[in-house]
Amino acid sequence: MNFKIQNGNINDINEIFRLYKIATDFQKTRFTVHWPEFDKMLIETEIFENRQWKIVTDDKIACIWATTFNDPQIWEEKNDDPSIYIHRIATNPDFRGQNLVGQIVEWAKAYAVEKQKKYIRMDTVGDNPGLIDYYTKCGFDFLGLLKLKNTTGLPTHYDNATVSLFQLTLNQH
Structure with a gap:
């Protein structure tokens, strides 16, 4: 299949929320914490x-995610490092x-x-051995667990949460 990565647009809102709902429903079957x-x-x-x-193929959205360049409440002092943060990857079940x-x-x-x-x-969120294994196979280093201190303004699944942290270091020449 020919996959293209592009920015989401306002016309994608309903599909974005549909994919979040599918992902959340799946999380509810497996985990105590869900989106x-x-x-x-x-x-x-x-x-x-x-x-x-x-990610789009044949005019269908196969996967969505969000990025930011700041994540101070989760990454604390490491937030000063020049980083891109990836959030909320949700895959269309037709493309798993x-x-x-x-x-x-x-x-x-x-x-x-x-x-x-x-x-x-x-x-x-949480200590999820399956996801830890999957993300390390995708090239990330598992940095360990962190109990969040200040979750004001973060989505509610971060309230009183412990998170698994992942990092991929780029080799820049």
Whole structure:
């Protein structure tokens, strides 16, 4: 299949929320912590700031995610490092098993270099051995668990949470 990575747009809102709902429903079957219903304004802001992304094939959205260059409440003092942060990867069930996270990682490497960043970072809520294994196979180093101190303004699944931290260091020459 021919996959293209591009920014999400306002016409994608319904599909973005549909994919979040599918992902959240799946999380509820496996984990005690799951995504809340995200605020529409958050997603619209990410779209308008070109931080909402999608993988598209044959005019279908296969996967979505968001990026930011700041994540101080999760990464604390490491937030000062030049990094891109990836959030909320949600895959369309019709496209599972197609290594879309691998494609996101390859895209993120080029995007991070273009934006003069040294690290690609992600977090997941909780201690999830399956996801830890998966993300390390995708090239991330598992940095360990961190109990969040200040979650004001973060989505509710971060309240009183411990997160798994992941980092991919770019080799810049």
